[in-house]
Amino acid sequence: MRKASGHNKKEGAVKKGAWSKQEDQKLVDYIRKHGQGCWRSLPRAAGLLRCGKSCRLRWMNYLRPDLKRGNFGDDEEDLIIKLHALLGNRWSLIAGRLPGRTDNEIKNYWNTHLRRKLIQRGIDPDNHRLGCHTAGPSNLPKWELVSHGDEEDQEADSVTVCSSEASGLSAPLPDLNLDLTIGLPFVSGNKFHAEQIQLGC
C-alpha cells in the first residue's frame, strides 16, 4: 500500500494503512484501562499488530476523547493565520493554542484551505507578506515586499509590516498583540512545560 519503511525492521509483521473499528476499539480500551505508558510496548500489550508510532498517531489525532472534530470556525481560522505568521510551520505549538485541535489537523487545514485563502487575498502564505499581481491560485504569484525598501534585505528575517486594509487581514501582523504564553494541554513530559513565547514584534 504505502512505501516500505526502513524503520520497522524490528517490528516484525506490522499492519499499515487505515485503522479498522476493531483496532480503534482495542486501542481505546487499552488506554482507558492502562493509560498511554510506553508506546513501543503498547501495541503488543493491546493486541494490535501496529507499531507504537502508529498507535500514538492514531490516538493523538483521532481517538483522544477531548478532540473537537468538524469544521474550523472563523475565529479559529483567524487564530491559525496569526499564529502561523508568528511561529511558522510549528504546528504543534499552534495546536497548543487551539484546544481540541491536533497539529496534523491544523497542518492539513492550512495546506488545503488557508494557504489558498491567503493567496487569493494576495498574501504570501509562507512569509505573510503582501504580494501583488494577480493572485491566481494556479500560477505561482510573484511576491514583493511591502515596506522594505532595501532589496538586498529581502532575505532578512525581520518582520515586514503589511497594511491590514490591503492584506484583508483583520489586524496588521506585527500588532497582533497576542498573548502567546504557551499552555500546552497535550504535551507530555517536561519538554515544553516552561516554554513561553514572548511576542517580540
Next chain:
DNA sequence: AAGCTTAGCAACCGCCTCCCA
C-alpha cells in the same frame, strides 16, 4: 453515465531532541 481531474485528509517516513544508562 462514464471517465477524468482535483481537493481533502488519514497515515507514513525520516529526522531531531531528550533522556538515561
Next chain:
DNA sequence: CTGGGAGGCGGTTGCTAAGCT
C-alpha cells in the same frame, strides 16, 4: 561524555470522494 532508545515533529504520500466534462 557518549551512544542507544523512545517520543515528537514536520513534510510528504497516496487513497477516496466530490466535482467537472
